[in-house]
Amino acid sequence: MATPVTVPALVGLTVPEAVSIAGPLGLALMGAKxxxxxxxxxxxxxxxxxLGVVALAGTAVTIWTDETDGAAGSMASLVS
Structure with a gap:
């Protein structure tokens, strides 16, 4: 049975910082695409x-970044 964990605040962090926080909680990060x-x-x-949602360990947390090449950073993908 998966353990419930509270999703941490990742906004404002770099991707490596977020990985180092989410990983030990059992949360997987993935880009919006x-x-x-x-x-x-x-x-x-x-x-x-x-932030603050209780999820099961193993849950994927989708992230968007401010990278300039438009890959996962496009906020348009948040609403499309």
């Missing part, structure tokens, strides 16, 4: 689920 966090750069501008 399904990218691995190792391919993302910049600071996190949004996350889903948001």
């Amino acid at each position: 399904g990218e691995s966090p190792v391919t993302l750069t910049g600071s996190i501008t949004a996350q889903r689920p948001p």
Whole structure:
């Protein structure tokens, strides 16, 4: 049975910082377009689920970044 954990605040962190916080909680990070966090750069501008939500360990947390190449950083993908 998966353990419930509280989703931490990741907005404002760099991707490596977020990985170091989410990983030990059992949460997996993924870019908004399904990218691995190792391919993302910049600071996190949004996350889903948001801070404070109780999720099961193993849950994927989708992140958006402010990277300039438009990959996972496009906030348009948040609403499309």
